[in-house]
Amino acid sequence: MVTPFCFSMSGQVIDIGKSVVMYEMEHNTNIICIELQEGLVFVDSGRMDDVAKKFRKDMEMRFSKKATHLLLTHYHHDHICGMSAFKDCEIVGCETGHQKFLEDLKGNLSLESRKAQVERWKVMAVELKWKPSKSRDLLWKYYPKVELLPPTKAADEFVIASSEQKVIFQRVGGHSECSAMIHVPLEEIVILGDNIVGDPTKVGGCFFGGLDESIVGIYDEVAKFKPKTIIPGHGPITDLPYMKEAGAYFKKLFKSLREMYDTGVKPTEVASYKDLPEFYDEKPDYWDSALERLYQKISSEMSLKEIDKIHVELNQASFENDGEKILNFYAKDFVVTVSNGFFVRGADDFKRCFRPTNYVDIKNERLDHFFLGDKFIEKIATTSKTNTNGTEQTTESEAVHIWIRENADWKIQSDIRLGSKDIE
Ligand SMILES: [Zn+2]
Ligand SMILES: [Zn+2]
Numbered sequence: 001m002v003t004p005f006c007f008s009m010s011g012q013v014i015d016i017g018k019s020v021v022m023y024e025m026e027h028n029t030n031i032i033c034i035e036l037q038e039g040l041v042f043v044d045s046g047r048m049d050d051v052a053k054k055f056r057k058d059m060e061m062r063f064s065k066k067a068t069h070l071l072l073t074h075y076h077h078d079h080i081c082g083m084s085a086f087k088d089c090e091i092v093g094c095e096t097g098h099q100k101f102l103e104d105l106k107g108n109l110s111l112e113s114r115k116a117q118v119e120r121w122k123v124m125a126v127e128l129k130w131k132p133s134k135s136r137d138l139l140w141k142y143y144p145k146v147e148l149l150p151p152t153k154a155a156d157e158f159v160i161a162s163s164e165q166k167v168i169f170q171r172v173g174g175h176s177e178c179s180a181m182i183h184v185p186l187e188e189i190v191i192l193g194d195n196i197v198g199d200p201t202k203v204g205g206c207f208f209g210g211l212d213e214s215i216v217g218i219y220d221e222v223a224k225f226k227p228k229t230i231i232p233g234h235g236p237i238t239d240l241p242y243m244k245e246a247g248a249y250f251k252k253l254f255k256s257l258r259e260m261y262d263t264g265v266k267p268t269e270v271a272s273y274k275d276l277p278e279f280y281d282e283k284p285d286y287w288d289s290a291l292e293r294l295y296q297k298i299s300s301e302m303s304l305k306e307i308d309k310i311h312v313e314l315n316q317a318s319f320e321n322d323g324e325k326i327l328n329f330y331a332k333d334f335v336v337t338v339s340n341g342f343f344v345r346g347a348d349d350f351k352r353c354f355r356p357t358n359y360v361d362i363k364n365e366r367l368d369h370f371f372l373g374d375k376f377i378e379k380i381a382t383t384s385k386t387n388t389n390g391t392e393q394t395t396e397s398e399a400v401h402i403w404i405r406e407n408a409d410w411k412i413q414s415d416i417r418l419g420s421k422d423i424e
Helices: 049-063 099-108 113-129 134-142 205-209 214-224 240-262 265-274 287-319 324-328 348-354
Strands: 012-017 020-025 031-036 037-043 067-072 092-094 157-161 164-169 180-184 189-193 227-231 328-340 341-346 359-372 375-388 391-406 409-422
Touching: 020 049, 031 049, 049 067, 067 134, 067 157, 067 164, 067 409, 092 341, 113 134, 134 287, 164 189, 205 287, 214 240, 227 240, 227 409, 240 287, 287 324, 287 359, 287 375, 324 348, 328 348, 328 391, 341 348
Parallel strands: 037 067, 067 092, 189 227, 328 409
Antiparallel strands: 012 020, 020 031, 031 037, 157 164, 164 180, 180 189, 328 341, 359 375, 375 391, 391 409
16 A cells, blocks of 8 residues: 655745745744755754655755755754755754764664653643644654654854855854754845744744743844845744844843842743733733743843852851851741751841851852742852861861742741761
């Protein structure tokens, strides 16, 4: 029995300029073909190897040229699963993130892991009563069987210079550390992968899932090229005015999110915050949860910076033996417990137990940290040097701190001293 080839029906081939053709698949990833004098350069390979193979063949027939390169906008599975169709080509991906990708090919992207993953998803789908999804069906069909390959060339900058025109591959980061843009100057086209989406409601999942503040700088960079056409990783093409509008929105949005953090807004209150800028396009229905996630991300970054700063101030206060100042960094109902069972509870108890120490040096290293709801938990290693009557002593200790945010200020609520040892 011959299986009919049915996927060409679900996508459309779109000519963009004289030498660029895009294959846009409904719910799926765009594959782009750039015709150069010497051959065809493809960008991304989609999720279906047979579709990629057919698109390559069609383009080779149309232009009477052979494929020479496959450029990957990044290493996410929905952009690389068709890569085996370009096995005989130079396959180019970013140097940044390349090592991790090679490890993933042996780990969670190995054939066995992918097969097992899809089996787990199938069980979850039944247990959690997932709604039917065409896109997911395709993922389950192809993900466990396609052949994934290491790039033949890993570079953060790569130029294919043909006699008439250039194709410039350049890492930009943003959506993922391994994200690149591809610039075709002669056609005034920039291919931006998952760093942009032209249709947020239908294919915005990838874009909003990986969105962070660096998008503003990336758009500023792209704007310098003054492209006529911008090709996203998913969905319809877009242009510079649209990207600029999105960029202006994100700039305002991230400013608002920072202001919210400064005033102590809780993640659950973000979507209803009064000073949010108006969304630049039709809002996707998951936008509120995406916003909450963005806020969490920004809050985490800002919190870490604040807590790092507090550590420096706390060390300084310890250095100066300033008990009152040290108390400032603790919550009202704080507890300090020491591994031998001794504990201090609250300010009065602290003042009774406070003993000045002759510190010469204090250094901290954060060994681990977690955000847990509105708490922050960290494990800290401290190396301190004291000088008592001319005798220097270095002590290493470890502690777990549980921080809470009170009126937009981080305070230590619990300080669990795990133990210490003198080392010289
Ligand atoms: Zn992606
Ligand atoms: Zn994607």
